[in-house]
Amino acid sequence: xxxxxxxxxxxxxxxxxxxxxxxxxxxxxxxxxxxxxxxxxxxxxxxxxxxxxxxxxxxxxxxxxxxxxxxxxxxxxxxxxxxxxxxxxxxxxxxxxxxxxxxxxxxxxxxxxxxxxxxxxxxxxxxxxxxxxxxxxxxxxxxxxxxxxxxxxxxxxxxxxxxxxxxxxxxxxxxxxxxxxxxxxxxxxxxxxxxxxxxxxxxxxxxxxxxxxxxxxxxxxxxxxxxxxxxxxxxxxxxxxx
Amino acid sequence: xxxxxxxxxxxxxxxxxxxxxxxxxxxxxxxxxxxxxxxxxxxxxxxxxxxxxxxxxxxxxxxxxxxxxxxxxxxxxxxxxxxxxxxxxxxxxxxxxxxxxxxxxxxxxxxxxxxxxxxxxxxxxxxxxxxxxxxxxxxxxxxxxxxxxxxxxxxxxxxxxxxxxxxxxxxxxxxxxxxxxxxxxxxxxxxxxxxxxxxxxxxxxxxxxxxxxxxxxxxxxxxxxxxxxxxxxxxxxxxxxxxxxxxxxxxxxxxxxxxxxxx
Ligand SMILES: Nc1ncnc2c1ncn2[C@@H]1O[C@H](COP(=O)(O)OP(=O)(O)OP(=O)(O)O)[C@@H](O)[C@H]1O
Ligand SMILES: [Mg+2]
Numbered sequence: 409x410x411x412x413x414x415x416x417x418x419x420x421x422x423x424x425x426x427x428x429x430x431x432x433x434x435x436x437x438x439x440x441x442x443x444x445x446x447x448x449x450x451x452x453x454x455x456x457x458x459x460x461x462x463x464x465x466x467x468x469x470x471x472x473x474x475x476x477x478x479x480x481x482x483x484x485x486x487x488x489x490x491x492x493x494x495x496x497x498x499x500x501x502x503x504x505x506x507x508x509x510x511x512x513x514x515x516x517x518x519x520x521x522x523x524x525x526x527x528x529x530x531x532x533x534x535x536x537x538x539x540x541x542x543x544x545x546x547x548x549x550x551x552x553x554x555x556x557x558x559x560x561x562x563x564x565x566x567x568x569x570x571x572x573x574x575x576x577x578x579x580x581x582x583x584x585x586x587x588x589x590x591x592x593x594x595x596x597x598x599x600x601x602x603x604x605x606x607x608x609x610x611x612x613x614x615x616x617x618x619x620x621x622x623x624x625x626x627x628x629x630x631x632x633x634x635x636x637x638x639x640x641x642x643x644x645x646x647x648x649x650x
Numbered sequence: 651x652x653x654x655x656x657x658x659x660x661x662x663x664x665x666x667x668x669x670x671x672x673x674x675x676x677x678x679x680x681x682x683x684x685x686x687x688x689x690x691x692x693x694x695x696x697x698x699x700x701x702x703x704x705x706x707x708x709x710x711x712x713x714x715x716x717x718x719x720x721x722x723x724x725x726x727x728x729x730x731x732x733x734x735x736x737x738x739x740x741x742x743x744x745x746x747x748x749x750x751x752x753x754x755x756x757x758x759x760x761x762x763x764x765x766x767x768x769x770x771x772x773x774x775x776x777x778x779x780x781x782x783x784x785x786x787x788x789x790x791x792x793x794x795x796x797x798x799x800x801x802x803x804x805x806x807x808x809x810x811x812x813x814x815x816x817x818x819x820x821x822x823x824x825x826x827x828x829x830x831x832x833x834x835x836x837x838x839x840x841x842x843x844x845x846x847x848x849x850x851x852x853x854x855x856x857x858x859x860x861x862x863x864x865x866x867x868x869x870x871x872x873x874x875x876x877x878x879x880x881x882x883x884x885x886x887x888x889x890x891x892x893x894x895x896x897x898x899x900x901x902x903x904x905x906x907x908x909x910x911x912x913x
Contacts, residue, residue, distance in 0.1 A: 490790045496782060497787075498784055499779075
């Protein structure tokens with residue numbers, strides 16, 4: 409279980425998170441929604457230990473990651489798979505090498521096994537043809553999918569996806585969602601997904617949390633969020649302009 | 651805090667803040683190297699990245715080293731010949747060229763050339779990796795980015811700078827030979843013979859230590875600036891400029907320092 413308590417962060421005096429509280433049960437898929445610039449990526453970066461909060465805690469299975477450093481933090485990160493909003497592919501490596509990288513460097517798998525897993529991972533995101541291409545030679549949506557393949561290939565226990573499907577066509581959005589569901593039913597990982605895919609994302613979420621004004625203003629199962637009486641939530645999921 | 655101090659003391663406070671922030675960034679700069687050395691001493695060692703960096707820093711700088719080395723030697727040959735012939739001692743052209751190159755100009759000019767070619771590129775590459783979150787991606791894979799990106803560069807600098815300096819010196823000595831012997835008519839035996847008499851192992855070791863140290867300084871500055879880049883394309887541009895300027899200044903400062911300390 410991941411427990412976030414009173415997470416607070418300001419950049420140069422500008423508050424972004426003002427005390428975020430959230431519980432992410434082990435094995436569930438939790439989706440974070442909220443306005444662009446609302447602090448979703450900043451929130452995610454606290455959970456993976458890239459940013460340090462001004463106040464508050466992130467507790468992953470009894471361990472407070474905001475207090476961990478160096479090797480102890482790496483121990484926790486061993487279990488993570490992360491997809492950054494921009495993909496963050498290594499641009500000096502081909503797509504196949506990108507996916508192979510964590511297998512080789514983290515798990516130290518033999519060559520044949522690595523090749524087999526990389527091929528399977530790329531096939532899952534329908535990118536068999538892009539294996540030998542460099543990130544600069546493929547489209548933005550293809551890059552996103554390589555990043556997803558790279559995060560899932562090591563079968564992490566906890567996955568953090570920052571807008572994994574933004575910029576993909578509707579068919580691919582559903583393909584990725586189905587892939588996440590399918591892998592989830594097989595490996596039962598804990599997932600935290602930041603997404604703007606409303607309402608599609610509600611179909612795979614166990615619970616949805618809305619981040620607004622630096623706080624989680626509403627959380628619950630998708631149906632409850634959709635039926636929410638909170639006008640801010642309603643306006644957001646209906647996409648009403650201000 | 652600021653409001654409580656009397657007006658007169660505020661400039662003093664600001665001065666103190668400035669000094670503190672300089673000390674702080676020096677601490678970070680030193681800490682960066684310390685961390686990298688710590689990782690260097692613990693396995694695993696990334697051989698592939700190391701070979702790649704040797705190619706990046708050393709091999710691809712060969713052409714510019716050959717060119718600048720040759721012309722430096724030729725200029726030295728010409729100028730020293732003109733000067734020495736005024737005292738009637740043009741026989742010492744060989745050792746004069748060799749000593750100038752081996753003790754000073756070889757290590758310094760080779761290092762400056764590689765800074766311009768590879769140091770800047772290294773900073774820009776790491777800077778872009780930083781702003782596109784590739785370094786963060788390594789971090790969250792629980793893989794230490796210093797191990798993959800910094801240690802191989804530092805070691806490649808340590809290994810390839812002395813080699814490139816040796817090449818620079820050799821080509822330069824032949825450049826001096828071309829001008830002094832082939833063009834100005836000094837005898838070949840005098841040029842190389844006197845060189846053997848007057849150039850000692852100490853001189854060569856001095857050049858070696860200097861270049862090895864420059865190799866570490868240049869890659870240290872380049873990787874540090876790349877890792878601590880600001881925001882966006884402008885941040886990368888600024889880091890690249892700072893990296894070249896800082897590395898060049900440090901090369902000259904250390905050159906003077908080592909020249910006065912080493913035998
Ligand atoms: N490193 C940083 N330094 C300063 N400010 C930052 C930094 N990172 C984020 N911010 C600020 O924090 C706020 C939240 O940014 P964040 O990237 O978390 O938004 P987001 O919710 O992920 O938006 P989007 O849906 O567009 O990705 C923004 O106003 C941004 O300017
Ligand atoms: Mg974001």
